[in-house]
Amino acid sequence: MFQPEAILEAFRLFFTLEVFYWMAIGVVAGVGVGAIPGLSAATAIALMLPFTFTMQVAPALGLLIGLYKGSVFGGSISAISFATPGTSEAAATVYDGYKLMKKGQGRKAIEMALYSSVSADTASDLVTICVAPPLAMVALKFGPAERFWLVVLAFTLIGSLSGKHLAKGLISASLGIFLATIGSDPVSAVPRMTFGVWWLSGGIPFIPFMIGLFAMAAMLKEGIKLLRETEVVEKVKASIVDGLLKSGAGLTLKEYVRCWKEMLIGFSLGSFVGFLPGLGSTVGAFLSYGVAKQVSPEKKIGEGVLEGVAAAEAGNNATVGPTLIPLLAFGIPGSIAAAMIGAALMLQGATPSPRMFKLYPEIVYALFMILLVANVFNLGVGRIFGRFYARLGLLPKQLLVPLVFMMATIGSFAYRGNPYDVLLALIFGLMGYMMGVFEIPSAPIVISFLITPMMESNLRRALIISRGEWIQALFGSPLSIGLVVAMVILTFMALKMKAAEKIAGVQGETEKSSDQDGKPTGP
């Protein structure tokens, strides 16, 4: 698996001005996006995805990974500044972060969020680099039946773990399967499910699908909220931000070291949660926060202490690297952001699969380098501009919504120059908005949409090999049976983790808190 020539080639791909330039832009924009309530990493990556088409592979990855890492940290800025998490990942940061802010220690809290995010992120990236290649080697031994079960395992986990309601998560996953069947039959290339519409015969393109579901739907939600409410909170926020910008002392080394236990909890749990498809960084943050609170009751986490910020922020950022493990090792994205990074790789002609380590090792190694170096950029940008990003929370939504909507429209068109892509993005925007209203999670639909072709082709291949014998095709090898058993155990374990998160009494607040202004939602 270790290929020195590929590593040299990866260095050549990575050490260019263009990569560093786009990575810096990604982090700067990502922290900004994270700091603006209503925008998320998914929105930002979806908007930027069409533009990566014109770039080389390494700068494209630099931009997207920079955006992803930056936005996960950026969410903490508005969470600490005015108890409005910029992203749902940062909701757990509100509890202690906002209380620290009120005590006049806002700067300290933001710096703790930054350092714990970067520390846990770097450690979890190293885990990714160590775990993904051996897993891909194992996956290379899989036949069609095993690959089929692997995809079913991903469906089960993603469907049952995303969102608050099991049935709704599974509806979302099934909807993804349904949408993926629109287009042509993969074996015979005969059109199916096109309803006589010629421009659907190529299937639903991924970019307009993502832009609609994440950028347009999010902006529709904000736009409709604006049409419903006229409440003005900007003045209150402005005074808070002014206070934050003036607020005194920064974080000391002693304070940082004091939180080692919470960061370790965040790193371990976040890495594990990130590796499991469907759970995501919000669960990573809440789980770490809940466990840290139970492990060290004497530290009074929840009452405005740095340890609470460290646990939550380490927990969410530690999911960033490991969420790429299933993508790189099996070709199965573990989260929305991983699905989009996978789509960017596909646009570049490097489809994620276990064979990626054999076919494009230089891209994988360059990706690893970007994962690590983006943390340095995140640290630099956060350290220098962190407090000033809080001002972005004051950006009027009346300007933000039209701007993002216009960029989403242009982005869906720019990708292929096909006007119907814009129409599809708008339709998926409405659909995404309605899914939000019904509380149907959007992660399963995206991931299942992306992996359904893999499931279908592997099932059909397995049946061709077994000459139509279903039992032989599906349960013909010990590895297949092992995967079915693993599916049951992992789903059970993950459901237990989710239950533990509910017991901590915080999950229900996740989405609620992201919508609230001016008051903390903590216990």
Add this chain to the structure above:
Amino acid sequence: MKRPRELLKCNQGIGFIFSLVLIGFLVYLELSPWVHREVRDGFTLGFFPVLAVVLLLIFSLILIVDPRRKETAEDLEAFALKPFLGGVLIVGATWLYFVVMRTVGFLIMTPIYLLFFIYFLGLRLWLACAVSAVVMTVVVYGAFTAIGIKLPPGILEGILPF
């Protein structure tokens, strides 16, 4: 006792509506000839689409009977038709903007679209709306041009330096 409108808003009601729509769609699929057409590996063309619809139906039926059937999604509870129609109007206006923009040009149509969009969302200062619309258009045009993506020049074709 819940009123019929409230009943339709809870998970049970949603599951019921979804199930009805999906049963109708399943019947439509079963009646479509292409669904039963066999391809060379023995599968019918409609096997996977029908499987997806059946899965959707099963999980929608679960919504009707599961322990959380009486719960109502927060956003659905607060759902109001008028703002939602405003959202639909945004989508329709964006499509119209896009169609006209392809002919007239990005630099001409975008400020107009943004101006009305910003005003529609509640910023009632025309001058501020106009300045913001123009600035946003120029910044986005510059950014796209810088990364090598040409936006529709429309009637300004040949006049623009980029």
